[in-house]
Amino acid sequence: MKKYLYPLLFLFCFSSAFAQRDSLPVTTVVQKAAVSNSEHPIEKVYLHFDKPYYAVGDTVWFKAYLTMDVHLPSAISKVVNVDVIGPRDSLIESFRIPVTNSTGSGRFVLNGTTYRQGNYRIRAYTNWMLNFKTSYFFDKTIAIGNALNKELSTQVSYYGNPDGKGAKPGAKIFYKDKAGNILAGKKVEWRIETNGDVITRGRGTTDAKGYLDVPVEDNKVKNFAGSTIITSVEVAEKKTASASFSLKNAFGAPDLQFFPEGGLLLSNIPMQVAFKAIRSSGLGIDVKGTIVDGTGKVVADFSSQHLGMGKVTFTPEANTTYKANAEFADGSKATVLLPRVVSNGVVLSVNNAQPDNLVIQIASTPAFYEKYKNRVFYLIARSGGTIAYAAQTALTSQTYSAVIPKSKFKSGVISLSLLTSSSDPVSERLVYINRDDNLNLTLSSDKPAYAARQHVAMKLTAKQGAVPSEGSFSVAVIDETKVPFKEDAETTILTNLLLTSDITGYVEQPNYYFNKPDAKKNADLDVLMMTQGFRQFDLYDVVWDKVPRATIAPEQGIDLGGTLRKLNGMPVFRGAVRLIIPDKNYSAETTTDADGNFVFKNVQFTDSSKVTVSARNNPDSRNMKITMNGDIFPSIAKSENVADEIPNIDSVLNTYILNSEKQYKFNQILKEVVIKSAPVIKKVSHNDYSALTGLPAMADRQLSGEMLKGCNNFFLCIQNSLPGVTFDNGNFYISRNYTQGDRTPMQIYVKGMQGDVNYLMSVNPAEVESVEVFFNDGVSGINRMTSTAGVISVNMKEAPKGTPMKLSDLKQLFPDQNIVTFTPKGYIKYKQFYSPKYTVVKSIAVSDLRTTIFWSPNIITDKTGTAVFDFYNSDGRGTYKAIVEGIDKDGNIGRGIYRFTVK
Template identity: 50%
Template sequence: MIIRRFLLLLCLLPAFGASVFAQQDSIPLTTIIEKTSKFSASYPIEKVYLHTDKPYYAVGDTIWFKAYVTIEKHQPSALSRIVYVDLINNRDSVVESQRIAVTNGFASGNIVLNGDTYKQGAYRLRSYTNWMRNFDPDYFYDRTFNVGNAIDNQVRTNISYKSSSKRTGVKVDATIMYKGPDNSPYANKKVSWQLMKNGDPVSKGRGTTDDKGVLQVDIPESQADVITGGILVTAIDVGDRKTISSSFSMRTAVKGYDVQFFPEGGQLTNGIRTKIAFKAIASSGLGVDIKGTIVDDKGAEVAQINSAHLGMGIFAITPDIERSYKANITFPDGSQATYNLPRVQSMGINIAVYNNDPTNLTVKISANDLFFQRKQNKSFYLVAQSGGVIYYAAQTVLQSTVYSANIPKSKFPTGIVQVTLFSSGGYALCERIVFIQHNDQMNIALKTDKPSYSTRGNVKITVSAKNNTTPVEGSFSVAVVDDGTVPSNEDAESTILSNMLLTSDLKGYIEKPNYYFNKPDEEKLNNLDILMLTQGYRRFDYEDILADKNPPIYLMPEQGIDVIGTLRTNAGLPVAKGSIRLLIPDKNFSAETITDMSGNFKFSNVNVPDTSKITLSARNNPNGRNMVISVNGEAYQKLSKNNNIAEEILNIDSTFRPYLQNSYKQYQSSRTIKEVVVKATKIVKKASHTDYGTFAGLPMMADHEISTQQLDGCPLLINCLSTMAMGLTYIDNNFYITRDYNSGSRTPVQIYVGSLPVDANFLSSMAASEVESVEIFLNDGVSGINRNTQTKGVMVINKKVVKKQKITLAQLQELIPKQNVITFAVQGYTKAKEFYSPKYDVTKAGTLGGDLRNTIYWKPNVITDKATGTATINFFNSDQRGSYRAIIEGIDAEGNIGRSVIHYNVK
C-alpha cells in the first residue's frame, strides 16, 4: 500500500479585521481528509509518458520510444511491470499493439512503419498499464501524429474546402490539386470520387482536372454531421491503365466556430463580481482569436472581450439577477455570432483565486446577501489537493460576505492544485483549479565537446543532472535530430513536462501544451491560469469519495504475464489437485503447477516472447484423457474518443515537404546499393470464400477485406478485428453491422473460419499470423446463410494455405484437437531493437548516395552517475549540414523530472 501524507491546517486567517477561520466542527473536515487519503492509498494514480525520437514520421521510418511509468509525485512506479503501446489509425483500427516489460518504471521499444501496413495519414500512439484500464481512458497517454509517404506516393495532393449553409443542410465545394513526384501537375486527368461514411457511400461523382491539375468537387447538399464524419476518396487515372487513390478527412470541411464561457467557481451569482474565461475554437478544433462585447438584455455594454492566447481570454462582470447577458462575437473572417452567457443564480457563494503572487495563492470567498442571510454562522471548509494528496485544509464560520486567505505556494508541489469549498455536510459548493509553477524541475545540462562539427564528425555530449545543486542519479532518453529535415514547433510538442504536469491530469484537448513550459514568463503564466479556468478536471470526484462510491476494480496491476484457467472433467466437474503442464516450444521452456480445490490453476510471470504459442497439457493426470482445460481470455482495451483529433494534418504532402523530400532521397539512396535477385515464383491462388461450397451464393467481391499485411504486428486476431473490421461493431462478444446496430438491431454477424461456423469467442485463440485474409459481407447475397442461422452479414476468415505433404497416421492423430491439450496464442513481450548508429573512421561522404539520416542518434537508457550526476554519449553526424537538435528527458528516483534542448552546427 502506498503511504500518503496529508497536512491538516486549522488556521486563523485575517479578513477585514475578523478571525474567519476557527477550529470548529472539525469532524466533517477530518472526514473529508481521511476519506480522500484512504481513497488515494487504495486507488493510486499511475501515469505513462512516451518520449519519441521525432514529432512526425514517414512510411518506412521506425518510431523509437521510451516509456516512463510513474506513480505518486512522479516517482518511477513499482506497481506495474507491463506497459501497453497501441498504434491506431484514423479509422479507429488498432494497427499494432505491443506488450512491453517495465523495469524500475522504465521501458523502451520501437515500431516499424512498414509500407505494407501503414499508409499516409494521422495515427494515434496510445499507452497505458493494466491498472490504468480500471479508470477513465481520457487519462491514458494518447498522442496524435502524422505519417507521410514519400516512397510510393506518385500523386501529391493539396485540398481546400468551402462550405455554405443551405435550407436543408450544408453544401461543400472541394478544390483538389494533383501533382506528380516531380511537382508537375496531373493535367486533364479523369478522377472519380466518393464521399464515404462508416464504409458506405453517401454521394459520388466524376470530374477532370484542369491544366494546373486542379479538380473541383461539388458535394451535394447534406446534413453537416454526415459530411464532417465522412472521408472523401478520389481515384485519378494517371495513364497506362493505372489509377491511384487518395483519401481526405472531411472533419474540417464545414466551416464553423464555437465559443464557450466558464465562470470562475462554476456559476454566475447575483451581486458577486466574477471572472469569466472563454474559449473560441474553429471546426478544426484549434483556437481562434476573437473580439466582442458583453451586453445585457437592455443592450447596455458591460464588458469588452479580446482573446489573449489561442482563442482563450478572460473578462469580469458583476451579474444582476434582473438581467440576462450575451456575447456579441466577431471572428477572424469578419463573421459574427451571438452567444448567451450562463444564467444568473439568485443565491450562492463563490470562490476566486489569484495566482499572480510568486509566493502566495490568494483565495477570495464571496457570498451574496441572500446566501449570507440564510447561511450565517454555518461552517464551511476549504480544501486544496494535488495528485490525490491534501496539502491544505481549513474551516470557517460564515460571519461576513467576503473572506480572503493567503495560502503559501510552498505547501504545494509543482502541478495542478484543486481548490474546493465545501459545506459543513461535505457538499462541494464551488471549485477552481490552478497551476503552481515553482520552476523546480531537475536541472539537466547538455554540453558538446566542440563549438561545431563536420559531417560524419564524432560528437561527444556530456550530460549533467542536478536537483538544485545536488547531483542526481536518473534515467534519461536522448534523441538527436537534423533540424533542417525535421523542423518542429517546440511549443506544440508533447514533452515530459507538459504531459506529466499538465495534460495527464486534464480532460480534453490542450493546444500547444509545451508553450507553457518553454521559457515561461509572466505572460505565459497568465495564459496558463486562463487555461485552468477553461479545462475540465475530474480525477477526483469528492461527491463519490465522500459517499464511499469507489470505482469498480476489474483489472489488477501486472507484475508479469499470467496464464490462468480451469481444469474440469468431461462432465463439467472441477478437478482438484490436478496436474497442468505448460510448454513454450519457441523458448524450449516448461513448467508445472497443481490446481486448487475448485480446479483453478495459475502460472505467474511467464516470460512469453512476442507471437509465441503456449501449450497446456493435462495428460499426466490419472484418467487425463477425460479432462478439459479452459483458459481465461485476455481483455483488450476498447477505443475511446480521440481528444487530440485537432492534431490531424489535412495536407501532409505540403506541410511536411522538407521531411518527405529527405525521406525520398534516403529511399533512393538505399535502392542504389541493394542487391537485385530475380527468382521465378509460382503463382499461388489466394485463399478466399470461393474455395468453399458453403458460400455458394455469396457475392464474388466482399464489401471489405483485411489482408495478412494489415494484420502484421497484431498478436491476437480478435484484438485487431474488433477495430479493423470496417462496417462492423464489436460489442458483448459479437460482431454487428454498424448501421443496423446504431438503428437498434442486435442480430449478430455469422462468422466462419474457412467453412467452419464459429462464434466470436473462438477467435480469441487464433493468432493473426495464421490468417491470410478476412472477408466481410454486409449481406449474404442469395446464399441463405443469414436466413438459416438467424444472423445478418457474414465474416469469412481465410487461414493461410499450408503446403500439402504426406503424413503418417500418428501425425494425423496429433492433428485431431484434444480437450486435455490446448495450444493458443498469447500477446507476449515485444523486444526492442537497438538503434543503429554508424561509426565513421573518416569524415568524407560516401560515394554511393549519402548518410541522410534525420534521427541522428537515439538512446533510451542514459543513466547518470550517482556521485557526479553525469553521463557521456558519443555518436557520429550524418552528411547533412546545418543545425542539429539534441533533446534529453528523464526522471530521478525521487520523481524529479526534467528536459533540456540544445542546438549545434554541422558545417
C-alpha cells in the same frame, strides 16, 4: 509506498458551528481522502518518442515513464500497455512493455502493409488505470507520411456550411504528381463513403491550377465524422493514383463557451468569466465582442488573449439575462447566451499573479450568507491525487481574503475546492503552481560545431537545485533541418505529467506555457485553468465512500490463466495443467483450485511466441476442456486530441517526406513487370468449404493474403483492415449496421469451420490465402442459425498437390479440447538503436540520410549527477537538436534541449 506528507494549515477562524449534526471535522475529510488515495493511487504514463512525426518505413523508438501520486516512480505496476490506433479508431498494434524501476522502452516498425499515410493515435496505460476508465491514459496523435511508391501529392481545404446557411459545403482539392508537377486538366473520379458504404459519387476535371471542387451534399452525407472523400486522378496516360480525405472535422461554425470563475455567475458580485472559442477542427480561433444585458446595453467588451481564450470582468445583476455578441477571426458572427445569473451562491476566486503566494477570495451573495451565516466551510487543495492543503472557516461576513504560500505545493495543477462541513462542493477553481522545482538537465558537447559523420561526445548533468540527481533519462538527437517542428506544440514529460494529465479537454500547443515562460504566458495558463476541468474524484464521493472499488489488479508481469472443466461443465479440482513455450525452452506446471481455475504467474515471453497449455496428464483427460482467460482491452473512445490531426500531411511534412523518399529509395518496388508465361494457380475461396455453401458467389469485400505480409498478429492486423467492418468490444460488426445502433455480431469461419475472436489469435497470417466479407449470408441460413449478421470467411492456403498431410494438420481439423495452442500478447521484442561508427575517413557511396541521429532510453546519471554518451553524425548539414527527458529516484522530472551545428 513512499508518500509525501503535506502540513495542514488552518487559515481562518474557528466557530462553534463546527459541532453541527451535519458537520465532519476537516481532519476526517483529510483522513478519508488519504485512505481513498492509498486504495486508489493514481498512476500516469508518459512516452518519450525520438521524433514528433514519422514516415512509412521508419522505426518508432520510445521510452515509457510510469509515475504515481506527485510524480514518484510507481511501485504499483510492472507492465505498460501501448496501443497504436488507426485513423478509423481501430486497433492496429498492441504491445506489452516490461517496467523496471518505473521505466521501460520499446520500438515498432511502420511497415507498408499495416501502415498508410494518416494520423494515428498512440495510447499507453497500465491495467490498474482501467479502474479509472481512460482518464489518465497517455494519448498522443502522431502523423505518418508516405513516400514509398507514391504517385501523388495533395492538399485539401473545405468551404461552406452544412446547416444550410451561406454557401453549400464542399472540398477544394489540389493535385501534384510525384515530380511536383501540377496536374491540370486531369480527369478525376470521386466518391464519398460513410463507414465503408458509398453514399455518393461523381466525376470532374482539375482546373488550370490543379484544383478540383467536390460538392458535399449534406442531405446525403449526414455523418461527417465517419465519412471520407476518395478520389482517383490521372497522373499519366492510362495511369491513375488515389487519395482520400476525411470529413471528420471539415465543417461547422466556430463554438464559443463562457466559464464563470468558481462555477457560478453570481448577482451583484464582480465576476471573472473566462471564455474559449474553437473552430470545428477543435483548434482555437481569435474572437472579440461585447457582453450585453436583456435591454441590449453593453456591459463589457471582450477579446481573446491566446488561442481563442480570454477572460472578461463585469458585475451581473439579478434577474437579468446576458449574452455575447461575438465576431470570430474568420469573419463569422454568433450570439451566445452566458450562464444563468444566480442570486444564492458563493464563489471562490484566485489571483495567481504573485510569484510566491496565492491570493484567495471567497464572496457570497446576501441570500447565501444569511442561510449559511456562521456555518463551517472547508478549503481543500489537491495535487496529484493527494490533499496538499486543508483549512476551515466560519462564514462570518460576505467576503473573505487570505494568502496561501505556494511553497505548500509542488509544481503542477492543483484543484482548490470550497466545501460545506458535510463535504458538498460549492465552488472549485483550478490553479497551476510553478515553483521552478523541476530537474535542471543540461547537455553539453565536446565541440560547438562538427563535420558530417564526425564523432560527437556529449555529457548530461542533472541537478535538483544545486544538488546532483541520480536518475533515468532518454536522449534523442535529430537532424532539425529534416525534422522541423514548432517547439510550442511539443508533447513533453513536463506538459504531460504536470498539466494535460490532470485536466480534461484538449490543450492546444501545451509546451507554449513551458517554453521560456513569462508573465504573459503565466496569465494565459491561468485562463486555461479557468476553462478546463479536473480529472480526480469529487471529495464528496471520497468522504461518503462512493468512489467505485478497484476491480482490476495491477500487473506484476504476464499472467496466463484459465479454467479446466469436465465436458459436462463441472470444474476439475486439483487438475494438473502444463504450460509450454517451445521457442523459449520453457515449461511450468500448476494445479487448479476448487472452481477449476489455474494461473501461471509472471510468464516471460515475447510477441509471436506460441504457447501451449495442456491438461493431458490427468486421468480421464479426454473428457476435459481448457478455456483460457482473454486479455483486457479497453474500448477505444474518441480522442480528446483530434485537433492535433494534420489534414494535409503531404504539404506539412513535405521536407521530411522528401528525405524519406531518398532514404528508402532502395526499397522501392518495380511496379510494371511483364510476365510472358506463368501457370495459373487456383486461389482458395469460401467456395472450397462445404459448410459455406449458399453464400453469395462473390464476397462484398476481400482482403488478400499479400496484404498481410509483415503482419505478426493476424487478429490485430485484420481489425483495421476489413473494409465495411467495425470491431468493438470483442466482436466484428457490419459498419453500416453498427452506426445505426445494431449490435448483432458477424459470424466467423476459419477454413470452413466456425470460429471466434479468440481462435483468430492463433491464426498464422503467413498461411492465410484471403479474408472474405459477406454483408448477407445468401441462402446458406448461417445467420439465422447462429443469430448473427454477415459472415467473415478466413481462407487458408492449401499445400501443393502430392504433399502428404501431416498428423499436426489432421489434428487441427479435430482439435483436442484438453490442449490449447495460441499466441498471446507477450513483451515487445527488444532491439538496440543502430548508430553507425565512421572510424575510417573514406568516401562511401551510400548516403547517410538518417533523421534520428542517436537514440538511447538508458542514460543513467551517477551520484555526481552526470552521464556521458557518444555517436556519429549523418551526412545532413545544419542544426542538430538533442532532447533529454527523464525522472530521478525522488520523482523530480525534467527536460533539456541542446543544439549544435554540422557544417
